[in-house]
Amino acid sequence: MSSLARILRSASALWPFYVGVILSSILVAALGLVSPFILREATDTIVSAVSGETTAAAVTRTIVVLAAGLLVADLANTLMSNIGGYIGDVMASRMRQILSTRYYAKLLALPQRYYDNASTGTIIARLDRSITSITQFLQSVSNNFFPMVITVGAVMVITAFYYWPLTILLALIFPLYMWLTAKTSVKWQALEAEKNEQVDLAGGRFAEVVGQVKVVKSFVAEVRELASFGRRYGATVETTRRQSRYWHWMDFLRGGAMNIVFFGIYLVLFYRTLHGYFSLGDMVLLLTLVNMAKQPVFMLSFLVDAAQRAVAGSKDYFKVMEEEFEPTANAQLVATTQVSGTPNLADQTPAPLPPGDPVISFEDVSFEYNRGEPVIREVSFQANRGQRIALVGESGGGKSTLVNLLLGLYRPSAGVLQICGRDIAELSAAELRASVGVVFQDASLFSGSIRENIAYGRPDASEAEVIDVAKRANAHGFIMAFPEGYDTIIGERGLRLSGGQKQRVAVARAMLKDAPVLVLDEATSALDTRSERAVQAGLEELMEDRTTLIIAHRLSTIADVDLIVTLQDGRVGEVGSPAELATSGGIYAQLLALTASTDAADRRRLKQFGFMADGIDHHEEEEEELHQQ
Structure with a gap:
C-alpha cells in the first residue's frame, strides 16, 4: 500500500478534497449511529406498553416523534452521503488529471533512448490501466469504505461501553482478515503482473497493426495477427483461472473466519439479553x-x-516516473512531473539562436548507442552561415546519427558539437531544437487541419504567414483545391494527402519555424519523380539563407552543395567541394562512376550508399531489381 500512499502524498494539491471526504464521512457515520439509538428507545417504549407498564395511548406521541426522528436522521444521512460521493468523484477526476498529466509530461521529457526500446501501444496501455485502477480505488475508498471505517470505530467505542468482550470480538476480525489478505497478496500480484505483461504486448502489437494496416492487408496477415492477439488474451484467461481460484479460496477462508467471529458475537448478545443483562x-x-x-x-x-x-x-506508473529525464529536458515538463497539481502551462518556445559562425561545428565527436559499440568516431567538420553540406556514405555509416545529435535526441559520447557558435552542452533541448529545422523522409503530419500542421512550430502564426510559406513551399495550389482549403482535416498521419503533398506541407512547416539550421534527411527519397520535382522546388526556397545539412538519395541533388562530407565506418573519409572530391578517387568519385553505369551490380552497389541513379524513378528501379531476381 506504500505505492498508494505515495500517490496521495504526491497529489497534495488535493488536500481540500481530502478534508471534505473526511468531514463528510464523519457526518455520515454520526448520522448513521443515530438510528440504532432511536430504535432502542422505540423498542423499549413499545415493550413497556405491551407488557402493561404503561398504556399505548400514553406512548403514541413518543413513537410518532421517534419515527419522525428516524426520518430526519435518514434524510440527513442520505444528503451527506451524496455530498461526500460528489466530493469523492471530483477528487478522483482531479487525481486522474494530475497523474495523467504528469505521466504525459514525463514521457515528453524522457530521452530518445527510452522510445528506442518501448512499444507505443504498451506506453498507452500502461497509462489507461495504471491510472484507471488507482483512481477507481480512490473513488471506492472515499465514497464507500472510508465512511464505514469511521462507523466501525464508533461502533467499537459504543459496544465497549455496554460490554467490552463484544469489542474484543469485533477487534479480532480486522487483524485476522488482514493477515489472510497479506498471505494472498504476494501470489495475487505476481499473477496480475503476468496478465499485465500479456495485455501490454497485445496492446502494443494492436497499435502497430492499426497504424500500419495497409501493410498487414497487403501481406494477407490479418488472420495471423488476430491469432497472435487472441493467444495473448487467451494466456490472460488461463492466468485469471489460477488467480481467481486462489483468490476465492482465500476469500472463503477470510469470510468463514469472520462468520465464526460473528457467531460468537450473536451468541453473547442473545445470552446476555435472555438473562436480563x-x-x-x-x-x-x-x-x-x-x-x-x-x-x-x-x-x-x-x-x-x-x-x-x-x-x-x-508499480508500472512509478516505473516510468522513475526513469531519468532527458539531460536538458524542458523545465516546464520537469516541473509538471514534480509539483503538486497541474501548473499553468504556457507555450514558451525559445527564439532560435542567432546564426553565429561556425553555425555547425563537429570537433572530434564520437557517439555510441550501446556502451562499447561506437557508431561514429572522432567526426570533425564545420559549416558557416548559408553553406550547404551533404553527408555521403553507406547505409549505417552514421549519417542519421549525426542528424540525431544535431536535433539533441542524443548527446555526444565524446567531443564538442556546436550550433550557432554555442556548445550544445550549454543549451537546453528546447533552445537547441528551436534553432534546427528538419524535413524527414516521412513527413510525420498530425491529424487535424492543414493550417494546424503548417503552424505546428508556431501556433501563433497569422493566416498571412501560413499562406506565404505554403506558396513558397509549392503547396498553396493543392491546398486551395480542397473545398475547405487550409481547414481541410487530413486524418491520422495525413492519410488524405499524397506523399508529395504531405512533404510540401512539411517543407512549409519548416519554413514557418524559420530556424537558422536546416536538416534534410532524405526528404524526397520516398517520392516518385514528379512529386520529387514539386517538393524540390520548395526545398530550394527553404534552403535560402540557411545553413543546411543534407542527406540525399540522388547525386544531382547535392551537385551544387558547398561541401561534401563522406563517412565510412563512422569516420570522416573526405571533406571538400563536389569538384574537389570528383577527382579524389574516394567515395564520392566512386558514386559518380556508379551513377553513370547501367550495370545491375553497380546499381545495387549504389543503393548500399542510399543513392539512386539520376533520372530513374525509385519505384521503377525496385521493380527492375525484383524482375532480375
Whole structure:
C-alpha cells in the first residue's frame, strides 16, 4: 500500500478534497449511529406498553416523534452521503488529471533512448490501466469504505461501553482478515503482473497493426495477427483461472473466519439479553451496531481486490516516473512531473539562436548507442552561415546519427558539437531544437487541419504567414483545391494527402519555424519523380539563407552543395567541394562512376550508399531489381 500512499502524498494539491471526504464521512457515520439509538428507545417504549407498564395511548406521541426522528436522521444521512460521493468523484477526476498529466509530461521529457526500446501501444496501455485502477480505488475508498471505517470505530467505542468482550470480538476480525489478505497478496500480484505483461504486448502489437494496416492487408496477415492477439488474451484467461481460484479460496477462508467471529458475537448478545443483562432495546441497538460494522468488514473483500489492482498498476506508473529525464529536458515538463497539481502551462518556445559562425561545428565527436559499440568516431567538420553540406556514405555509416545529435535526441559520447557558435552542452533541448529545422523522409503530419500542421512550430502564426510559406513551399495550389482549403482535416498521419503533398506541407512547416539550421534527411527519397520535382522546388526556397545539412538519395541533388562530407565506418573519409572530391578517387568519385553505369551490380552497389541513379524513378528501379531476381 506504500505505492498508494505515495500517490496521495504526491497529489497534495488535493488536500481540500481530502478534508471534505473526511468531514463528510464523519457526518455520515454520526448520522448513521443515530438510528440504532432511536430504535432502542422505540423498542423499549413499545415493550413497556405491551407488557402493561404503561398504556399505548400514553406512548403514541413518543413513537410518532421517534419515527419522525428516524426520518430526519435518514434524510440527513442520505444528503451527506451524496455530498461526500460528489466530493469523492471530483477528487478522483482531479487525481486522474494530475497523474495523467504528469505521466504525459514525463514521457515528453524522457530521452530518445527510452522510445528506442518501448512499444507505443504498451506506453498507452500502461497509462489507461495504471491510472484507471488507482483512481477507481480512490473513488471506492472515499465514497464507500472510508465512511464505514469511521462507523466501525464508533461502533467499537459504543459496544465497549455496554460490554467490552463484544469489542474484543469485533477487534479480532480486522487483524485476522488482514493477515489472510497479506498471505494472498504476494501470489495475487505476481499473477496480475503476468496478465499485465500479456495485455501490454497485445496492446502494443494492436497499435502497430492499426497504424500500419495497409501493410498487414497487403501481406494477407490479418488472420495471423488476430491469432497472435487472441493467444495473448487467451494466456490472460488461463492466468485469471489460477488467480481467481486462489483468490476465492482465500476469500472463503477470510469470510468463514469472520462468520465464526460473528457467531460468537450473536451468541453473547442473545445470552446476555435472555438473562436480563440487556433490555430488548439494548439488544436491538447492539445488533444494529454490529451489523453496521459487519458490512464494511465484508466489503473488505471487494476493496482489497481493487487495492491490489491499484498497487499493481501503480508499480508500472512509478516505473516510468522513475526513469531519468532527458539531460536538458524542458523545465516546464520537469516541473509538471514534480509539483503538486497541474501548473499553468504556457507555450514558451525559445527564439532560435542567432546564426553565429561556425553555425555547425563537429570537433572530434564520437557517439555510441550501446556502451562499447561506437557508431561514429572522432567526426570533425564545420559549416558557416548559408553553406550547404551533404553527408555521403553507406547505409549505417552514421549519417542519421549525426542528424540525431544535431536535433539533441542524443548527446555526444565524446567531443564538442556546436550550433550557432554555442556548445550544445550549454543549451537546453528546447533552445537547441528551436534553432534546427528538419524535413524527414516521412513527413510525420498530425491529424487535424492543414493550417494546424503548417503552424505546428508556431501556433501563433497569422493566416498571412501560413499562406506565404505554403506558396513558397509549392503547396498553396493543392491546398486551395480542397473545398475547405487550409481547414481541410487530413486524418491520422495525413492519410488524405499524397506523399508529395504531405512533404510540401512539411517543407512549409519548416519554413514557418524559420530556424537558422536546416536538416534534410532524405526528404524526397520516398517520392516518385514528379512529386520529387514539386517538393524540390520548395526545398530550394527553404534552403535560402540557411545553413543546411543534407542527406540525399540522388547525386544531382547535392551537385551544387558547398561541401561534401563522406563517412565510412563512422569516420570522416573526405571533406571538400563536389569538384574537389570528383577527382579524389574516394567515395564520392566512386558514386559518380556508379551513377553513370547501367550495370545491375553497380546499381545495387549504389543503393548500399542510399543513392539512386539520376533520372530513374525509385519505384521503377525496385521493380527492375525484383524482375532480375
